[in-house]
Amino acid sequence: MASPVELLSLSNPVFKSFTFWVGVLVIKMLLMSLLTAIQRFKTKTFANPEDLMSPKLKVKFDDPNVERVRRAHRNDLENILPFFAIGLLYVLTDPAAFLAINLFRAVGIARIVHTLVYAVVVVPQPSRALAFFVALGATVYMALQVIASAAF
Numbered sequence: 001m002a003s004p005v006e007l008l009s010l011s012n013p014v015f016k017s018f019t020f021w022v023g024v025l026v027i028k029m030l031l032m033s034l035l036t037a038i039q040r041f042k043t044k045t046f047a048n049p050e051d052l053m054s055p056k057l058k059v060k061f062d063d064p065n066v067e068r069v070r071r072a073h074r075n076d077l078e079n080i081l082p083f084f085a086i087g088l089l090y091v092l093t094d095p096a097a098f099l100a101i102n103l104f105r106a107v108g109i110a111r112i113v114h115t116l117v118y119a120v121v122v123v124p125q126p127s128r129a130l131a132f133f134v135a136l137g138a139t140v141y142m143a144l145q146v147i148a149s150a151a152f
């Protein structure tokens with residue numbers, strides 16, 4: 001069995017793929033703040049008195065475009081952060097490379113699609129639900145593998 005040092009090395013293709021998708025998803029999540037700011041300026045929706053750019057404006061918390069991006073961002077926090085934790089532990093279970101790399105790919109692509117159809121172009125359901133369940137299914141599978149490895 002490979003040692004943790006070998007498993008968590010970029011010469012392990014599984015860890016390399018995980019590292020790649022963590023990087024991509026971190027950038028994606030950071031862009032959500034930028035997207036929120038863009039919507040705030042577009043709709044002049046500011047949540048703090050010190051942010052108001054004109055005395056005519058008032059603080060506002062209910063713009064649907066801003067709220068949509070904020071919901072997409074929150075959904076990322078609910079799903080991508082668990083993936084970061086469980087993905088790393090899954091690498092330590094020394095999984096088959098083909099399966100693991102495709103699971104990471106599925107989560108990464110599905111979460112990007114989730115953002116696109118929820119907060120960028122707004123595609124009707126079930127597009128968002130499908131993207132959500134692909135990433136959720138892959139993450140739950142990894143969590144079960146981690147639990148099984150630790151339990152037996």
Ligand SMILES: N[C@@H](CCC(=O)N[C@@H](CS)C(=O)NCC(=O)O)C(=O)O
Pocket residue numbers: 071072074075078128129132
């Ligand atoms: N916190 C989520 C739990 C369920 C969930 O994550 N559903 C997915 C698929 S429909 C979703 O994209 N929800 C939209 C959201 O979190 O704003 C919610 O309130 O909807």
